[in-house]
């Protein structure tokens with residue numbers, strides 16, 4: 265569990281992280297989303313005690329990072345895959361980390377095997393490709409077998425096989441009951457990986473909800489209902505509108521927003537309306553995300569940032 269309470273970070277006059285309060289729960293993958301400059305990395309750095317909050321607090325397993333005796337055994341993190349001494353071999357890099365945290369040497373070979381770097385363990389990390397560096401960073405996060413794991417853009421630079429591997433790894437770490445907190449700009453990947461989402465923009469919390477709720481809240485998520493009875497369909501339309509749902513009519517169908525498929529089905533049943541189709545048309549996470557963050561984009565192509573400011 266990671267607990268943030270009123271977490272705030274200011275750099276001079278700029279507020280990078282603005283009063284964030286949320287919990288990151290164990291047993292699920294929590295995706296951390298937000299436009300460039302939203303404050304994701306700054307938040308993650310404060311969780312790891314690398315940046316000091318201006319105000320508010322953050323606890324890992326109920327304790328401050330600085331109070332953890334063997335931090336790598338409590339929280340493993342991949343923040344910057346390039347933060348490795350380039351002259352060190354992959355194995356020596358991990359051995360140094362293990363030594364400073366009272367972790368057995370054998371564990372180094374275990375994690376090297378887990379991330380698929382056994383064969384190159386004796387090579388200097390400075391010569392690693394982006395993807396190999398990411399794998400080494402993930403090995404470092406796993407080293408202490410910690411209950412809490414945090415990954416900043418873990419699939420950056422990975423090939424499709426690597427992306428799939430990271431997805432499966434995140435899922436299995438969560439299934440083992442660990443807390444998994446992962447940032448990404450790849451919405452399609454997040455949709456496949458995350459159970460819960462925390463979305464921030466300009467340092468502020470925009471959403472903290474299960475992924476299905478974020479998608480259901482999109483204006484592009486709608487219920488489609490089709491019937492061969494025009495008068496019944498018109499009656500259904502009236503009932504839905506009276507409840508505040510958005511309804512669009514087209515030939516023999518209605519497209520309904522702001523009502524669940526169950527509500528539409530029950531109303532149709534109440535009217536004795538014969539249906540030929542009743543289904544949900546779901547927005548993609550990308551569509552839901554774009555709507556959520558539309559007002560929070562700082563760095564946009566085509567001048568959208570001016571509109572948002």
Ligand SMILES: Nc1ncnc2c1ncn2[C@@H]1O[C@H](COP(=O)(O)OP(=O)(O)OP(=O)(O)O)[C@@H](O)[C@H]1O
Pocket residue numbers: 275278279280298299300301302303304305306307
């Ligand atoms: N050391 C620093 N000094 C001054 N400003 C900083 C510093 N670190 C971050 N910032 C500012 O804080 C804001 C948040 O940056 P941060 O890197 O946390 O965003 P992010 O969500 O991780 O972005 P990205 O998706 O581009 O990685 C940005 O406006 C950034 O310029």
